[in-house]
Amino acid sequence: MRAAEISGRSRADLTTKRGDESALRVIAHAPGHPGDGHPGRQHLGDDVLEVGPGPGLTTELLRLDVGHLTAVELDADLAADLATRLAGTNVEVINGDATELPFGDQQFTAVVSCNMLHHIPTVDLQNRMFAEGARVLRAGGLFVATDCVASDKLAAFHHEDIYNPIDPATLHRRLTAAGFTTIDIRTYDGGWAVHAHLPVG
Numbered sequence: 001m002r003a004a005e006i007s008g009r010s011r012a013d014l015t016t017k018r019g020d021e022s023a024l025r026v027i028a029h030a031p032g033h034p035g036d037g038h039p040g041r042q043h044l045g046d047d048v049l050e051v052g053p054g055p056g057l058t059t060e061l062l063r064l065d066v067g068h069l070t071a072v073e074l075d076a077d078l079a080a081d082l083a084t085r086l087a088g089t090n091v092e093v094i095n096g097d098a099t100e101l102p103f104g105d106q107q108f109t110a111v112v113s114c115n116m117l118h119h120i121p122t123v124d125l126q127n128r129m130f131a132e133g134a135r136v137l138r139a140g141g142l143f144v145a146t147d148c149v150a151s152d153k154l155a156a157f158h159h160e161d162i163y164n165p166i167d168p169a170t171l172h173r174r175l176t177a178a179g180f181t182t183i184d185i186r187t188y189d190g191g192w193a194v195h196a197h198l199p200v201g
């Protein structure tokens, strides 16, 4: 059986479900939000970067809660498809690498990563992604990431694909090293989510 046919569901189906859940987790569960009905806008700010949008399911949800969303996707075909689909909206799609972001320092109010980090092949490169996120965030900016934890099912799903899931127990140390503070890590069935801020000044 091909990995993408696990449980009779296609890769796109699985990505859709995870993507929807992840984006909603980012939007709805930012710690300390005032519950004013717009927690995403309140916490992500008005100039947000998403890394690894893939087919754009998370992008479609995130963009509803932010003023402007920049999405950086490594895969040229996925980036081109998403750019075409979201042309004329508040989303700009760029074909680029989250470990080497094509932006100046202190540009974004938030950086969001949904189900992407396990696709970065080494721990050093993942740490570079954290450092790049910190570099492009404004003072006080918010880094939000969600991803899955290691499992046999996930490993099978990524047969012949990059599969480097993060142990959430390492996140606090690694995000601290990248410069983040007030790091809030939550685990849930099959995955984790983190919200981390840069110091205000």
Ligand SMILES: C[S@@+](CC[C@H](N)C(=O)[O-])C[C@H]1O[C@@H](n2cnc3c(N)ncnc32)[C@H](O)[C@@H]1O
Residues within 6 Å of the ligand: 015, 016, 018, 019, 020, 022, 051, 052, 053, 054, 055, 056, 057, 058, 072, 073, 074, 075, 078, 096, 097, 098, 099, 113, 114, 115, 116, 119, 120
């Ligand atoms: C599993 S998909 C997640 C898509 C979407 N965020 C979601 O949750 O449904 C991961 C995406 O990250 C992209 N990706 C992997 N490494 C990347 C990198 N270094 N920079 C930007 N995108 C990357 C992959 O090409 C893929 O489209």
